[in-house]
Amino acid sequence: MMTIVFSLFLLTMLVIVAVAILRTENLFTAVMLSGIFSLIMAANFFVLDAADVALTEAVIGAGISTVLFLGALALTAEYDRSPPVGTWVPLLTSSALGGVIIFATFQAPRLGDPSAIVHQHVAPWYLEKTPELIDVPNVVTAVLASFRGYDTLGEVFVVFTACIGVMALLGRVRPRRDSIKEGEFKKATDNLRHHLIPRVVGKMLVPFIVLFGLYVQFHGDFGPGGGFQAGALVAAGVILYSLVEGGVRGRELVPEWFSSVLVALGAFTYTSVGVASMLMGGRFLDYSVLAHDPVHGQHLGILVIEAGVGMTVAGVMITIFHAFSRRGIR
Amino acid sequence: MTLYDQLPALVVAVLLFTAPIAYMLRMHGFPWAAATAAVVTSFIVACSLAATAIGGETIIYEMGGWPAPYGIVLHIDALSALMAMLITGASSAALIFGAKSLADEVGEETAPAFFAAWLLCTAGLVGMVITGDAFNIFVFMEISSLSTYVLISAGPDRRALISTYRYIVMGTVGATFYLIGVGFLYMVTGTLNTADLGARVGQVEDIRLVLVAAGFVSVGLAVKAAVFPLHSWMPNAYTFAPNAVTVFIAAASTKVSLYVLIRVDYAIFQNSIANHEVQLTLFLVPLGVMALFAGSLLAIYEKNLKRLLAYSSVSQIGYIALGIAMTSVAGLTGAIVHMFNHGLIKGGMFMAVACLALRYRTVNVANLAGAGKAMPWTMAAFVMGGLGLIGVPLTPGFISKWYLVLAALEKGWLGALLVAVILISSLLAVIYVWKVIEVAYFREPRANAVPVTEEAPMVMLIPTWIVVLTGIWFALDTSVSVGLASIAAKTLLGVAL
Amino acid sequence: MAVLGLYNYFVFAVLLMIGLYCLLARTNIIKSIIGLSMFQSAVFLLYISMDKVDGGTAPIIQEGVENQIFANPLPQVLILTAIVVGISTTALALAVAVRIREAYGTIEEDKIQEMDRKQ
Structure with missing residues (x-):
């Protein structure tokens, strides 16, 4: 139960940070926020039992990617001066995309369901055979x-x-x-x-x-x-x-x-x-x-x-x- | 394990093995030589694989010795072998052709990185066509995309940069769509092996996720294949890339995405989704018809010769999309043969354009007046290609259109309509090809223009004509191209050979 | 509770939407690249959400412990790959952006388009 609450909190934070990235005009702020985004994502991966992925996302997403963005910013520009025009097409495209996915995922197995098909076919074979064939923990x-x-x-x-x-x-x-x-x-x-x-x-x-x-x-x-x-x-x-x-x-x-x-x-x-x-x-x-x-x-x-x-x-x-x-x- | 058993892995391994070496050894001319040697070797291996596949045999090679679906297997049938031959052949021809022009355009300092990227691009494309694993396709797709960005950005004009950026955006969105689709497929089947996916998707009870997965995969690949109206990245990418790069990517790269589209739609969805052929028809026929008209019309009004040919590719991709949408042996054969033949035609034409660009220093159609007299061999090669685009008999373009028309005639009134569309768009092709011919042969050069008297150098002219003659060969003797394509079509549709 | 079990996928969809919107609606190249990398990381969430098993732990087999439940290792492996692909694309896109800034003096796409039209 604690995991679920924690996970809900982290996921909601992700959305909030993403909206903040979208809204800010200062690119430096946007880059810093995207570092935070990656860090929350990494924490979320950790909650979902993906320790390797969490470590990688933390180092690469929050660390190296942020530094590269800062490097690029110093060589380009500090502010996003996009004109606020013509936002209808992107808005419709992305809403349609999100709508389709949400529509589809009502059929997805719920989080952590042990009877989900992903846990049946190939994955158990790896877990079962690794000690015998490769013998690394x-x-x-x-x-x-x-x-x-x-x-x-x-x-x-x-x-x-x-x-x-x-x-x-x-x-x-x-x-x-x-x-x-x-x-x-x-x-x-x-x-x-x-x-x-x-x-x-x-x-x-x-x-x-x-x-x-x-x-x-x-x-x-x-x-x-x-x-x-x-x-x-x-x-x-x-x-x-x-x-x-x-x-x-x-x-x-x-x-x-x-x-x-x-x-x-x-x-x-x-x-x-x-x-x-x-x-x-x-x-x-x-x-x-x-x-x-x-x-x-x-x-x-x-x-x-x-x-x-x-x-x-x-x-x-x-x-x-x-x-x-x-x-x-x- | 004999060498013969190892051939499937070698076709990619040779390229991947050479890339870091070509990057590290910075001697003069070495990167080009290493790249050419590796690509030609890979081409020979691909030909020997095709020789096996033409017997209707499917080669399965277990990477790392792990059986499917647990490990990754290479899955080479007639379709993969034909595509592998096209890719490695186009890559070798473009490299040999570009020996001189690339040295000018790229420069000594960037050469190691450039040729390493060329090797990786070839490896990525070949890797996509021979693998039998849905996620592995994504990995090799990214190798080929990233290296294509590097190759295009090497273009001399600053607009090459912005074209590269647009291509990065579209390419990444396309690849990510594909990845989302594969994710949904994995969610409902628990496997990533394409053969296994084909078997297991049919058992899925609730079809909604499968449908959405099919949608994501198809749209993502349509972006990468520049199917109209998702083609916007392509004309400028072709126009501002170095000339030899345009030869290679125009001949091979969009075709590979179409290959994956065929593979995924036929091997995975066709037998498992009810009414899949209706969905495929509804998705691809309108896009294909629009591509035929829009591409041809844009080509007719275009002034830049490279971009004109790029728009012509948009319309030719429309033919392939129509062939895929027919879901019949003849239609699929036509689509696959056209992928191969169009690669040959467009490769040859872009080579001729590169020759013109070398002497005229411009590729604006208006400035090419008198080219028919000044560079007769180059222009003759261009005209041969143009006839192929139109689909005149005795050119490779005729063969593929013949099969498409045959397939359309099987479809009743809709088919008759499609035949009309194909004929009209062939007439449109006559217009844009004639536009170039008229300027080159019948118009006098402007008085103030620098006169061009010299034909292109032999090192460029000979490869161009080899490609043109290969095209004619494949128009006369269709046993290899149509042979492999019809085996592929029958295998994909589950018809007995 | 049923809907809570799908919350991960909803967040995936929303992040994908925000990323794509940021990519398409902004003409500033760096901002678009940030959107692009957000678009890619949303997909990581889709895959990693699949790997979770109730009461499971990370798939590291400990000796002497019987009947452990493990998370699914396969999506994790795929996403390790995808993360590296993501940073590679971002790095290359940023390098192109720097070169665009040097060649054009701006990274606003609409201004660049104007300059190209004049040429």
Whole structure:
């Protein structure tokens, strides 16, 4: 009962924050509110027993996404100057969309119904077979890294694509002098250097965040966590350091060549595991053939691909952040 | 496991394996060479898969060794093999064709990122057509979309940026709609495997969620496939992308979304929703007919040659939508063959346009006066493509229209109406193709214009003509294209081969 | 109570509506991107709401504890993927927005359209 009340509260908060985001004209406020939105969403995921997802949403949605938005704001504009015209078509479209979904979901199984079809077919098989076939306690990790490892491979390449996209857009072409506010972003990010308390506290937090990231990486088999969360956490640590110390010191800590090597190396590692399992006589990404004992093979494969995922995600987030932060300084 | 058994995975794995390497090794010319080698290898693998599929065989490859529906399986039948061949073929042709023009347009510094994105785009599109898992389609859809955004934004004009932004918005909304639909399907069936979904959707008692899921999936894919009136992102994206990129995405990318639409509607919904063919007809026939007229009319009034061809694609997608909506073997065969043939025709035409753009430095139709004399081979290739768009006999366009008309004639009075529509829109195609021909062949260049005397370089002309001749080949010998398409159509409709 | 059990889905629908409205009605590119990311995160809620089982816990098997009820792991895996896809799209869209600002001097779509028409 407590869960339901808590859940109702969180969901209502989500709607309120969403309306506030829609209404505000100050983009800075909107970005801050969308960070809060993600944080409430993460809390809500936690209530719904999705610990891994909650951790990821908190780090990526509330943390890294907010920083990227702030970076983009410093390079673009502070206020939303949309004219208040022609709002009928969007209003009708979105109401129709919402209406259809609400109409449909009256047929959906209620929250937490154990007899719902989603809990009958494929899911119990994962819960039942994971101890025997893969033998890691965290079933989410087992499904993510092995049963649906091909999806995860695809996902690593999605972030990889985003990274090369941002680099192609912001990395190399020199911006025209007249259209960019010189050093705007530098001012925005270096402000913290003159505030003693955030600076000291921020710096103190960095090692703990990175350490926690490494713990999440290698503890992902046993508890919530894995490559995605770990990569994002390590990146968050580096980004926090860059924010309190300035982008230049941040790039001294993790040079750009290093983070982009990390990106490619992670993606390469993951695919190589797939190719290795083909060469050893199995199917693509079949880790069982990697060692004499299939379960050991699974452990080995999951360890290596999670490392690949961690490297790519950390590298991508750091590279993208650097690309934004360096853009204004030139 | 022999190499032969591993082929289904290799067609994507080769591309994914090469992408990070092409990105990291920044030697001069290496990214292009690596990308071309990988894409051509993938094309050869796709051809050998097609050779298996033409026997009516379906290849199932269990990723990670986990059986369906617990793991992800690759599911390669005649339709997937034909599409994989089209995608990898278009990608190889565009890369070889663009060796020189891309080096100019993209620049040395961005080249590693650009060619890595090209590889990923190919991998994403191929991944979508060979997978047998509804969620996996989403993942590869996102790989292909994100990389397409990167490729388009590399265009030299600043309007490339705003076109990319609009494409990002529409593409993401489309993909998210698809994801919502898959979510509802998972809610009522508990599975994500397409074959398993097809079997289990039929057992769902209350159909409301299934209907809404079908709606979301179809609308989302229609956005991504640029079905009229959801095409608004497409003309500018084609126009401002680098020329070789336009060749590739015009030939392959919207077709893949149509492929998924066919796959989902036929493999999952057709046998499980009562009156599904009526719903499909009600959804797609009006859109298809509107697309035929609107696309052709917009093309007739368009001044920019690239955008003219993009609007022509909007109308050609209308034919494919009509074929899908017929729910008959002939109609589906026509739709699938037209996906393939239109890819060939439009690829060849955009190659000719790229040749013109290289010499004339503009793609405004009015400025191309005299091109018929100055660049005879290029213009001849363009005219061959134009005849294909109209559907003149001995061109690939004729074959697919033939099947569409056959299918329409099965449908009684509505079919007769559709035949009339197809004929009228072919006449409209004559108008917009003639508009270009008239300027290029019969109008004297303006006095103050810089005279163009040189034909396009051989490195561009030869690939263009190879594509044009391949098109004629597929118009004369239809055993591969129509053969695979009719097997695909029969499999999808559950008719004995 | 029956309606309370569906509250999650209603909130999903409302968030989707707000996100789409923000995306379509605002001409400011950054604001639209915020709408887009809200639109995407609404879908996370749909999937994660499916995974909950009454009396269940997160799907982490503890040794020595019998008869545990676990939440469904599959939607969680899918959404881990979707979250990463979401941030990738957002990052790319923001990079494009920055380049648009540099090329046009504004990120208001209507003004950009005007400039393009003049060209």
